[in-house]
Amino acid sequence: MLREKLKEYNIILASKSPRRQQFFKDLDIDFTIQLKEVEEIYPPELKGTAITDFLADLKSKAFSNLSEKDLLITSDTIVWLEDKALGKPKDEADAFAMLRALSGKKHEVITSISIKSSHFQKIVNDTTVVSFKELSDDEINYYIKNYQPFDKAGAYGIQEWIGFIAIENLEGSYFNVVGLPIQKLYIELMNL
Structure with missing residues (x-):
C-alpha cells in the first residue's frame, strides 16, 4: 500500500540506527541508506520538541x-x-548516571522526523511519557555490561532487558521509544 503510494520517490533514510532501518524494512517500502556526519549541536535555549525538531532539520540540511x-x-x-535532554551516553559512567537519574521517575521520549524533498519539508514530532521503577545499582550495572546501550538516547532500549524490568507505565507510542513514531510517519507518507 505505502510502497505503491511512494513508487515515484527515491526514499532516502539518513540514519545509522538499526532500529529505524528495520522499521523501514517492516513498512515494506524501497529505500536506501545515506549517511552524512553532522555535529549535533543545538542552541542552549531550546527545550523538548524544539531540540529534536532543530536536530532533525539540521541533519536534513547536510543533503x-x-x-x-x-x-x-x-x-x-x-x-x-x-x-x-539526555542524549547518547559517552561511556559506562555516563550511562550509569543517566539510568540512575531515570530510576523511579517519569520522563519523556521525544522524536522528531523531517520529511524533505527538493520542493517541500515537513517536520513532525511525537512524545511518549515513560515511568521507571526504582532501579538498583546491580540492575543498572547488569544492563550496561550486557547490553552496551551507548547508541541509545537516555542509555536504554525499551525493547531490551531494562525495558522488561523497569518500565511501569507508558503513555503514547511504544515505537517512538524504540526510535521512531512509525504510525505518525506512515500517516504523513500516506498523505504526501
Missing part, C-alpha cells in the same frame, strides 16, 4: 542536492528528564 524524485527522512530522539 543539499536532492533530486526531484528524492524523499529524505531524517530524525532525532532525546530523553527529556526534569527540563534536561
